[in-house]
Amino acid sequence: MFGKIVFATSGAPDCDSAARVAFDMAGRYGSEIIVFHCLGILGKGDSNLVRDVRTGEEVDADEEYLEGVREELRTTYAIQLSGCPKARIEIAVGNPSREVLRVARKEDADLVVMGARGQGLEVGGFYKRGVIGGTHEKVAKSARCPVLTVARPAASFWGGFSNIVFATDFSKASESAFKLAETIAKDVQGDLHLFHCVDLDRLQSPIALTQEGIEARLAEARRKIHVAYAAKLGDLAKRTTIEVWEGSPYVEIVKFARERQADLIVMAHHTRELDPDERPFGSTLEQVLVRATCPVISINRPDKLPPAGDA
Amino acid sequence: MPEGIYCNKQPVTTEEALKALLSDTRGTKYYAEMQELEVDREKLWATIQKTFKSRMQTWLDVCARCGLCADSCFLYLVNDRNPEQVPSYKIQSTLGEMVRRKGDVDGAFMRHAMEVAWSRCTCCNRCAQFCPHGIDIGVMMGYTRGLLYSQGFVPWELKIGAGMHRVYRAQMDVTTEDWVETCEWMAEEQQDDWPGLEIPIDKEDADIMYTCNAREPKHYPEDLAEAAILFHIAGENWTVPSEGWEQTSLSMFAGDWEACKLQVQNVYAAIERLRPKRVIGTECGHAHRATVVEGPYWAGRPDGQTPAPYIHYVQWVAEALREGKLKIDPAKRIRQPVTYQDSCNYIRNWGLAETAREILSYIVEPGYLVEMTPNKEYNYCCGGGGGFNGIGKFRPMRNKALLTKRDQILATGAKLVIAPCHNCWDAIRDLEEEYHIHIDWSFLKPLLLKMVIVPEHLKPKDEEDEE
Numbered sequence: 057m058f059g060k061i062v063f064a065t066s067g068a069p070d071c072d073s074a075a076r077v078a079f080d081m082a083g084r085y086g087s088e089i090i091v092f093h094c095l096g097i098l099g100k101g102d103s104n105l106v107r108d109v110r111t112g113e114e115v116d117a118d119e120e121y122l123e124g125v126r127e128e129l130r131t132t133y134a135i136q137l138s139g140c141p142k143a144r145i146e147i148a149v150g151n152p153s154r155e156v157l158r159v160a161r162k163e164d165a166d167l168v169v170m171g172a173r174g175q176g177l178e179v180g181g182f183y184k185r186g187v188i189g190g191t192h193e194k195v196a197k198s199a200r201c202p203v204l205t206v207a208r209p210a211a212s213f214w215g216g217f218s219n220i221v222f223a224t225d226f227s228k229a230s231e232s233a234f235k236l237a238e239t240i241a242k243d244v245q246g247d248l249h250l251f252h253c254v255d256l257d258r259l260q261s262p263i264a265l266t267q268e269g270i271e272a273r274l275a276e277a278r279r280k281i282h283v284a285y286a287a288k289l290g291d292l293a294k295r296t297t298i299e300v301w302e303g304s305p306y307v308e309i310v311k312f313a314r315e316r317q318a319d320l321i322v323m324a325h326h327t328r329e330l331d332p333d334e335r336p337f338g339s340t341l342e343q344v345l346v347r348a349t350c351p352v353i354s355i356n357r358p359d360k361l362p363p364a365g366d367a
Numbered sequence: 368m369p370e371g372i373y374c375n376k377q378p379v380t381t382e383e384a385l386k387a388l389l390s391d392t393r394g395t396k397y398y399a400e401m402q403e404l405e406v407d408r409e410k411l412w413a414t415i416q417k418t419f420k421s422r423m424q425t426w427l428d429v430c431a432r433c434g435l436c437a438d439s440c441f442l443y444l445v446n447d448r449n450p451e452q453v454p455s456y457k458i459q460s461t462l463g464e465m466v467r468r469k470g471d472v473d474g475a476f477m478r479h480a481m482e483v484a485w486s487r488c489t490c491c492n493r494c495a496q497f498c499p500h501g502i503d504i505g506v507m508m509g510y511t512r513g514l515l516y517s518q519g520f521v522p523w524e525l526k527i528g529a530g531m532h533r534v535y536r537a538q539m540d541v542t543t544e545d546w547v548e549t550c551e552w553m554a555e556e557q558q559d560d561w562p563g564l565e566i567p568i569d570k571e572d573a574d575i576m577y578t579c580n581a582r583e584p585k586h587y588p589e590d591l592a593e594a595a596i597l598f599h600i601a602g603e604n605w606t607v608p609s610e611g612w613e614q615t616s617l618s619m620f621a622g623d624w625e626a627c628k629l630q631v632q633n634v635y636a637a638i639e640r641l642r643p644k645r646v647i648g649t650e651c652g653h654a655h656r657a658t659v660v661e662g663p664y665w666a667g668r669p670d671g672q673t674p675a676p677y678i679h680y681v682q683w684v685a686e687a688l689r690e691g692k693l694k695i696d697p698a699k700r701i702r703q704p705v706t707y708q709d710s711c712n713y714i715r716n717w718g719l720a721e722t723a724r725e726i727l728s729y730i731v732e733p734g735y736l737v738e739m740t741p742n743k744e745y746n747y748c749c750g751g752g753g754g755f756n757g758i759g760k761f762r763p764m765r766n767k768a769l770l771t772k773r774d775q776i777l778a779t780g781a782k783l784v785i786a787p788c789h790n791c792w793d794a795i796r797d798l799e800e801e802y803h804i805h806i807d808w809s810f811l812k813p814l815l816l817k818m819v820i821v822p823e824h825l826k827p828k829d830e831e832d833e834e
Contacts, residue, residue, distance in 0.1 A: 057506070099796060102539070104393075104759065118392040150586050161552060198556050231560075308705075344716030 057107045057243055057362045058167040058202075061089045064156045064195075065171060067109060067129055074171025074206040079136040081204075082170070084216065088142035090163055093129055095122075101151050107268055116318035117149050132225055146328040153220060160199055168195060168203045193342055196325040201360035202236055203325075204353040205345045218246040221318040223309045223344075225252070226280060229324035232283050236355050237322035239362050241292055248296045249316050252277045253308040272298045306343035313348055321352045371400025371725030373702055376407065378623060379530025386538075388530065393759050399564055402461030404474055404519050412470030412629065414517055419466060423510060426502040436494040436504065441771040448687050454494040454504040457483050462511040472623050473674040477520040482621075484512050485522050486761035489753035489768075491711040512622030521621055528617030532626045536633045537581040537613040548691075549584040553592040562827050564599045566591070569641060571607035571747040575683075576643035576675075577607050578614040578634060578658070579660025580651045580789050593812035594649065600819055601692035611637025614648045615655035615789075620754030624665070631662035638674040647683045650810045652704040652788035653752070655679045660717060677744040679713045681787055684811055685722045687730045698734040699818035706739055706781035708772075708795065708808075709746035710788035720744055723787075726811065730818060737779040747771050749786070769798040777804055784808045 063078035065071040082089040093119060095106040104118040115121055129145050130137065137143050148155040160168050172190055198205045222237035225229040233295040241248040254273045259265050264273075277300040289296055299315075301308045313321050325341050355361070370376065372387075386539050387443040391397050404732060408468075431792040443452035461480040465472055472480075492505035515521055531538050550566040557564050567573070568584070575598070593783050598605045611634045618626035638646055645659045649655055658678045687693040707723060714720050720743035727736055739746060745753070750769040755761065772794065776784055786792045786808050795808040 097800075099800075102582050114391045119390060121394070154586070154588065157556075200555075 057085050057239070058087050059085075059171060060165050061087045061167045062092050062156070062160050062163060062165040063089055064092045064094070064152070064159075065129075067093050067125075073209045074169055075133060075136060076207045077204065078169035079133070081141060081167070082140050082143070086142075087166075087267065089140050089144075090159065090165070091133060091137075091143065092159050093125065093145070093147045093318045094152040095125065095147060095149050096151065101154070102186045103149065105295065108151055112174045114158070114300050115267060116211035120148060144248075153191040156191065156195050157198055160201060161272075162190070165199055165201050166362060168199055170195065170203065170205050171207070184353065189264045193243060193339065194344070196354045200357050202353050202355040202362075204351055206351045207346050208349060214355075215348050215350045216243045219316060220244075220246055220320045220322060221249045221251055221309070221313045221316060222313075223251045223305075223321060223323040224255070224281070224285070225305070225340075226322070227238055227269055227285065227324060231284075232355045232361060233324040235323050235358065236256065238289065238292065239300060240320065240322070240353075241295070247332045248292060249291070249312070250281050250296060250298045251309065251312050252281060252300045253305040253312075254300065254302040255305050256302055270302050274302060288316055306340045306347070309344050311338070313350060319350045321348055321350060323352070325354045369405045371397070371404060373397040374400035374404055374519055378515065378533060378626065379526060380533050382534055383535055385527065385530045388523070388527055391523070397523045397526075398760065401478060401520065404472070404477075406472055406474055406518055407479055408470045408472070408760075411465070411472070411514065411518055414514060415466060418429075418513075419510070424460075424506060425464075426500070427459070428468060429500050430459065430502055431500070432456075432459070433499070435496055435503075439494045439497040441491075441493070441750070442768055445547055445768055445771045450488055454488070455502075457487055457512070458504045458507050462507055466515060467507055469689060474520075474741040477490045477515060480511065480679075481664050482521070482761075484508055484515055485525070485754060485758060486764045489711075489748045489751070489755050490715055490809075491748035491752055492682070492700075493711070493745070493747065496715075498743070509622070511581060512623070513624050516622035516624075522754070522760055524757045524759065525617060525621035525754055528754075528757070529621040529623035531581075531627045532616065532618045532623075532630045535581075536610070536630060538615050538617045539585045541581050541585050543609055546584050547618055548611055549588050551592065551605060553588050553595065554810075556642055557592050560827060561599055561825065563825070564595060567606045569609050571640075572642050573604050573606040574644045575603055575605035576638060576641055576646045577605055577649070577758060578612055578646060578648040578654075579607075579617045581613050582789065583649065590649070590810070590812060593816055597687075597819070598691065598816060600821060600825060603685050603692070606641060606643065608637035610787075611635075611640075614654035614658045615651060616653065616662075617754065617757075618716055619653065619661070620757075621656045626732060627657065627661075628665045628667075631658055631666050633665055634662070634709075635668075635674050638677075643675055645678060646673065647678055648680060649788070650680045650787035650792075650812065652710035652714075652790055654789075656712040656716060660712075676727040679717070679719060680811070681713070681719055681723050681726060684815065685725045688726060693815065695729050695815075695818050695821040696820050700730055701783065701814070703731045703783060703816075704737050704775060704779065704781040705731055705735055705783040705785060706737050706779040708739075708744075708784055708786040708788070708791045709743055710748060710786075710791050711746075711748050711752055712788070714746065715744040717805065718744070722775055727785075730814060737781050739775045739779055747787075749774065749791040749794035752790050754799070755806055756790060756793050764799050766797075769794060769801060773798050773802050776806060782806055785811065785814065787811045 061082050097103050097107050105114045107113050125147055126145050220237055220241050263269055281298050285294055341354055373391050432455050434453055446452045488508040490505040492503055495503035528538055550568055554566045564789050589804055601676050616627055616630050618630055663672055736816050750772045752766055755765045784795050784806055786795055
């Protein structure tokens with residue numbers, strides 16, 4: 057399903073959970089996997105010097121050092137690499153988000169897997185965890201292929217996808233996310249849970265905020281899910297549920313996924329505003345992926361959707 | 368040993384030679400070889416006779432060593448008023464000696480002169496404003512660099528930089544294919560947010576041809592995307608050339624005159640091929656100096672002009688704001704103490720101080736702009752100009768030089784420094800990394816994009832707003 061996976065890693069233990077998922081998927085789907093590592097100095101796109109992830113020292117990024125880094129990655133992922141015949145290591149110097157996007161484009165990747173998020177992770181001051189505008193935010197927004205993120209170790213212990221939550225805001229980008237969720241659900245013969253949250257924070261008028269007003273919106277959203285998604289599912293509809301809740305979307309999505317014991321959340325990134333002043337806590341997606349107990353896969357565009365499987 | 372493998376009098380002209388030089392980490396072998404590099408005295412004197420003309424001869428002769436230039440030089444001030452940092456001393460002890468001795472100088476002299484030319488002068492030209500005779504030591508130091516380069520005494524990074532221009536016609540290894548691909552990539556990346564946005568390549572007879580700095584496509588391609596978005600919003604009919612898009616010139620910093628000429632000829636050929644009404648360069652100071660101010664002379668253009676009118680990015684921004692092509696949302700103007708870094712090359716040396724202020728009047732809420740002291744054409748160099756930023760060997764000196772700018776910024780109390788020049792931007796970034804004064808710094812493009820009013824017809828229409 058995912059012929060070519062780019063696994064973007066800091067090489068540090070904070071990416072172990074993502075590594076587990078990335079290599080597992082590569083094994084499961086017989087994918088080619090590119091272990092990608094970006095070096096550099098925070099905030100500096102071009103530099104002869106890079107910060108060594110281990111020591112925090114600035115070092116010359118000459119061929120000898122870069123080969124050392126490749127060797128380090130080969131050692132770190134030795135066991136996983138030995139199980140993947142089609143694996144290779146690529147490294148680059150620059151800003152991580154830009155270089156991940158560059159390699160994903162160059163390789164025409166079908167999936168990007170990322171980690172290094174979650175517990176206030178900072179590796180050598182480079183893979184800095186920003187609340188907003190971080191590496192993930194930029195990659196998820198601009199990548200043409202799905203981006204799978206594993207933020208918490210708890211999210212990586214799974215036996216394959218079988219219980220998939222698709223969270224929608226009815227945007228155009230969500231249509232691509234829906235197609236991806238549908239394809240995966242069919243492919244793994246799993247259950248699909250279609251979910252929407254009426255965002256109470258966006259309702260300002262007193263009329264809209266009455267219980268009647270909220271319930272009317274819930275009913276309307278259910279109808280929309282039926283029309284826009286459920287009606288198109290064919291046989292899969294038998295394994296599909298629909299739910300609409302109200303509240304703050306990221307909280308409700310995480311709660312819903314927990315309740316359904318989801319092992320994958322699929323949603324669109326869909327954020328136009330990257331201005332930290334306007335979104336101090338990041339986009340819904342960012343909030344979901346740092347909190348979710350399962351991997352989160354996001355997609356914005358139809359370009360690189362995996363072909364519908366054997367369904 | 369007359370000529371080394373890495374350090375020699377030959378310019379780098381092939382990709383293989385570039386790679387070989389790059390593989391010598393920090394130029395360790397290169398500088399070791401330089402210790403043995405001999406001066407071709409006859410050639411040096413011949414070069415001087417051919418190129419050292421009456422203007423510079425007069426300057427050297429009339430310089431009274433009065434020392435009025437001393438206090439104008441930030442490197443003199445920041446280095447505890449060391450007399451060896453007095454501009455007149457710096458030029459008399461290097462170029463002056465070479466001329467007076469008719470080129471009869473040795474390797475030790477040249478190595479010392481190299482250190483003076485690249486670590487004690489950023490060619491900011493500030494001292495010329497204070498000389499009673501109007502002597503421009505920055506210009507002479509630039510010339511001295513040329514003499515040093517011709518003899519192989521040039522910092523490793525700049526030998527590479529000049530070689531990049533010779534091999535790629537860009538300061539970095541960005542090929543035509545890389546460049547075109549990056550333009551397509553950026554247009555594609557923006558297509559959802561900006562339907563209809565294009566980065567038109569090689570469009571003939573456009574109103575604007577845009578040129579940039581190779582590090583934009585190489586490392587910061589979003590800068591190119593931002594330029595495209597702003598042209599898109601302003602409704603400009605613009606293009607980029609597939610060849611001749613690189614406006615900068617590390618060869619100018621290196622003193623590689625031949626590479627300087629090759630580089631600007633490439634840009635001018637693009638102008639002649641595409642016939643734009645005018646050309647707009649990116650937010651870079653030295654690129655403007657190289658391609659707009661000095662370039663026509665390097666290329667031997669008789670009128671001293673570029674083939675089409677060629678303006679700096681701040682000139683286009685000021686015009687777009689003035690004419691209403693870009694409209695600023697007043698609610699989104701900058702409302703925190705902010706200052707402006709006047710770049711030597713397009714403010715002091717090209718007179719755009721008021722143009723920059725005009726932009727600020729649109730994007731900064733009145734009362735929040737705090738000027739540096741001194742400012743405008745009297746502003747000090749960022750501390751990293753003239754190639755200083757990029758030379759590893761002189762990094763400690765550069766870091767000390769940054770103290771001037773640090774203290775100027777601290778004195779304003781500004782939290783944001785607007786720096787529409789790659790060199791200044793880098794220097795301010797580095798001074799934050801070095802001295803942690805908790806400031807932000809920015810080019811104009813990202814700031815403008817945060818506050819510009821997007822016309823309704825340019826907004827994406829496919830979204831269904833649920834509320």
